Amino acid sequence: MKVIISGGGTGGHIYPAIAIANELKVLDPTTQILFVGAEGKMEMEKVPRAGYEIVGLPVVGIKREFTLANLAFPIKLGRSFLRAQQIVREFRPDAAVGVGGYASGPLLFAASLKGIPTLIQEQNSYAGLTNKALARWAERICVAYPGMDAFFPADKIKVTGNPVRSDIQFADQQIDAGRKLFGLETNRPTVLVIGGSQGARTLNESLEAGLHRFVDAGVQVVWQTGTAFIERARAAVAATGSPLIKAYDFIYEMDKAYAVADAVVSRAGALSVSELCLVGRPAILVPLPTAAEDHQTKNAMSLVDRHAALLVNDRTAREELVTAALALLANSAQRQQLSTEIKTLAKPNAAREIAEEVTKLIN
Structure with a gap:
């Protein structure tokens, strides 16, 4: 089993991603996992510390207000998508998981175009822009809070809670x-x-x-x-x-x-x-x-x-x-x-449940 996990930018995206990876390895120790993050972001340091390989995309976020940096956004997004296609082609994953953050968009879109099943993990009670955009292509959307059908198709949602270390x-x-x-x-x-x-x-x-x-x-x-x-x-x-x-x-x-x-x-x-x-x-x-x-x-x-x-x-x-x-x-x-x-609000098995959903997509 080969799985790509993409996203990052903050610890709130990175550590759930690592928790999912760890549980995938528990379910099947032969699982090969590749992380895809954003160049210069903290995942490029934190993921290797956890023992996993990561490659970076040149993607950047877009500011909600106009800035000169926004002018570079479409160029870097295009370059990131081309690089994501190359990563998918070379690694040949059985599934791709997006946890939110800049890198999720290009990678999951590239995987979807190749017919690779994708899963989104949304941590917040309000869906992020990247995850909302990717929802139409995702086979499964794992969420932390009930009521997320306001943002995602109800038939794709599973309430798992957030995975933690x-x-x-x-x-x-x-x-x-x-x-x-x-x-x-x-x-x-x-x-x-x-x-x-x-x-x-x-x-x-x-x-x-x-x-x-x-x-x-x-x-x-x-x-x-x-x-x-x-x-x-x-x-x-x-x-x-x-x-x-x-x-x-x-x-x-x-x-x-x-x-x-x-x-x-x-x-x-x-x-x-x-x-x-x-x-x-x-x-x-x-x-x-x-x-x-x-x-x-x-x-x-x-x-x-x-x-x-x-x-x-x-x-x-x-x-x-x-x-x-x-x-x-x-x-x-x-x-x-x-x-x-x-x-009483704890979800101790969230990472395991999400990992099981990934394996269901493959099997």
């Missing part, structure tokens, strides 16, 4: 290892702050302004900043003179990060929401307001409406976020309620 499922077994990894004390509460794979300015600036409040309260912070903010974060941490704050540009061992967290502050990307459900950690979500069709708010509200998470508005986060985090850490009953409710 397999190690996340065993986070509770990593508490001691996590404390050792991050240099944490056992008798202090810990908050984990994650702004997604690329960081989050609002979360970073809110935390930066309130670091002293965490230190004064004796709270430990594990803070993923993204690469653009890490030097500024390190300077802010140094200014506190406290060992309680740990700043990292990127955290690879997220199972250990979740394990040590008494509470989590996060954006509301699809992957983050799915992981939080699986690990059952009480969470404060700060949706990215510029996400397409405000889909992060929709993702967050799917939890908030079920009393499974708290929400802080991006616009007021600088004034409210640290206060909300400290209040949650101080309220054990609320943390327990949030943890109990969010666990």
